[in-house]
């Protein structure tokens with residue numbers, strides 16, 4: 710019986726353009742993901758000769774077969790027919806669940822990353838496909854660093870790291886359900902005219918301009934969905950900062966000079982932490998570190 714320790718990093722979307730709605734109900738996206746320095750810690754104990762999965766956590770998340778780590782292990786065992794094992798998992802949650810930083814997806818991605826190495830699986834494409842079955846944000850966590858995402862966000866390519874940039878992650882305690890945010894976007898917003906060529910140009914420009922060219926289509930919803938946050942964003946912009954939602958929210962992120970000063974403009978019940986990017990070259994070392 711051996712216990713392995715994993716760090717499961719959160720993500721932000723420096724670029725996120727929502728394209729057409731597909732027949733399966735998902736939206737095609739053009740997005741840039743970036744893994745960032747807040748993480749959950751996962752203790753994974755593997756006992757040979759027995760079978761089963763047991764999940765526990767310090768936070769109120771589902772612990773049954775709907776937990777994304779449970780799904781990851783179940784699908785992995787089924788797909789790669791590995792020897793019978795009992796998997797005991799403890800998830801020490803630090804990434805706020807449901808906050809738009811991909812916490813659950815990251816847990817599943819980190820566990821798949823580990824299982825792939827542990828059971829010496831070489832089939833990268835099959836692992837990525839399996840990750841996509843769990844959620845559209847899961848595959849990016851098999852790569853880490855700066856990752857381009859297309860399709861429903863599940864078709865991922867690791868690209869050159871963006872320049873590391875400090876930013877504030879602001880946890881609002883609000884809940885913005887992802888599905889609802891996508892359908893509100895369909896209802897309220899005209900789609901950006903974008904394709905792979907245009908998106909690639911935007912990505913290239915982002916290497917030059919850094920956070921100044923970061924963009925999230927979900928920000929366009931704030932005026933309809935959350936007037937308070939919409940007004941706070943306008944205020945932060947007037948002070949020279951760049952606020953944007955993380956994924957579909959409700960966490961938001963702030964770029965700019967003097968981040969400590971920016972904290973002073975936030976309501977007291979919002980929790981702000983300074984984070985930085987986790988590069989593609991550091992990702993694996995830190996994940997197992």
Ligand SMILES: C[C@](O)(CO)[C@H](O)COP(=O)(O)OP(=O)(O)OC[C@H]1O[C@@H](n2ccc(N)nc2=O)[C@H](O)[C@@H]1O
Pocket residue numbers: 722734735736737738740809811814843844845846847860861862887888891956957
């Ligand atoms: C907002 C983002 O975090 C940006 O990276 C993701 O698009 C959300 O990814 P996720 O949490 O892994 O989402 P999933 O679990 O795959 O999907 C949740 C719900 O979001 C909507 N959804 C998600 C991804 C996508 N490309 N189009 C969608 O319309 C669908 O209604 C889906 O039922």
Ligand SMILES: Nc1ncnc2c1ncn2[C@@H]1O[C@H](COP(=O)(O)OP(=O)(O)OP(=O)(O)O)[C@@H](O)[C@H]1O
Pocket residue numbers: 770771775776777778800805806807808809810811812813814815816817846887956957958
């Ligand atoms: N391992 C897990 N950790 C956290 N939440 C999980 C996990 N497995 C399933 N969930 C469920 O998934 C929901 C979304 O959690 P998650 O932290 O992934 O949200 P999110 O950050 O909004 O994700 P995204 O950015 O992908 O939309 C939680 O409210 C919880 O019920």
